[in-house]
Amino acid sequence: RKEVEQDPGPFNVPEGATVAFNCTYSNSASQSFFWYRQDCRKEPKLLMSVYSSGNEDGRFTAQLNRASQYISLLIRDSKLSDSATYLCVVRYFNDYKLSFGAGTTVTVRA
Amino acid sequence: GAVVSQHPSRVICKSGTSVKIECRSLDFQATTMFWYRQFPKQSLMLMATSNEGSKATYEQGVEKDKFLINHASLTLSTLTVTSAHPEDSSFYICSALQGGYGYTFGSGTRLTVV
Numbered sequence: 747r748k749e750v751e752q753d754p755g756p757f758n759v760p761e762g763a764t765v766a767f768n769c770t771y772s773n774s775a776s777q778s779f780f781w782y783r784q785d786c787r788k789e790p791k792l793l794m795s796v797y798s799s800g801n802e803d804g805r806f807t808a809q810l811n812r813a814s815q816y817i818s819l820l821i822r823d824s825k826l827s828d829s830a831t832y833l834c835v836v837r838y839f840n841d842y843k844l845s846f847g848a849g850t851t852v853t854v855r856a
Numbered sequence: 857g858a859v860v861s862q863h864p865s866r867v868i869c870k871s872g873t874s875v876k877i878e879c880r881s882l883d884f885q886a887t888t889m890f891w892y893r894q895f896p897k898q899s900l901m902l903m904a905t906s907n908e909g910s911k912a913t914y915e916q917g918v919e920k921d922k923f924l925i926n927h928a929s930l931t932l933s934t935l936t937v938t939s940a941h942p943e944d945s946s947f948y949i950c951s952a953l954q955g956g957y958g959y960t961f962g963s964g965t966r967l968t969v970v
Contacts, residue, residue: 748899754897787947787964787966788963788964789949789961789962789964790949790961791961792959833899833900842888842905842953843890843902843905844890844902844951844959845902846892846899846900846901848897848898848899849897849899
C-alpha cells in the first residue's frame, strides 16, 4: 500500500467551477501535511500547508481529518491558471523526509 | 526568497556514460539536501538524503554505487548517475531543507539516456 494515495483524475472543469479532491495517508504518525502544485515538467511548488482546523488561502481550502487519515483540497471559482497537478505531501513526526502522492490532475477549460 | 539552482535542466547522454547534476543553494545554507526521481505520472520518489560533510543516506532499493551523492559544502550538493542506462531516464530533482521546516526545490533535471 502506498503511503500517500490520491485520485489521479483528471478533473476536467469549466472556469468558475468548484473542484475538490482528497488524499489518504497510511501512516498515523504523519505530522505535517501540505498541498503542492506541479506544472508539467517543472518542480513542485508549495500551495499551502494543511492545519488541523482546516485553512483557507484565497480560493483554496484545505481540510485535515486525522481520524480518517485524509486531507482534502477545494478550489473555488476555478481559473485557467489552476490547471496543474496537485500533490499531496506528508511529513512524519521527527523526520524531515517528505512523502509525495502521485498527484491529482486538474484541467480548467474556458 | 530561498532559491536552489539546479543544473543542467536537461541532458541527453549515451548509455554507459556518467552524468552529474548540481544543486546550489543561492542565498542560504542547505545542511540537508534531498534527491528525488520522478517517472511520468508517478510521485516523486526519495532516492537519498545528504547532509553536508557526511555520507548520504539512501532509500531502500537505491543503489548507492550507481547514484553518487556528494554534499561537500553548505551550498552545493551533486548527484552523479554512473554508467547510465535507458531505465535511468527520469526527472531528477533536489530539495534543500532550510531552517528545519522550509523546503526549496530545484527546477529539476530531465535525463534521457539513449
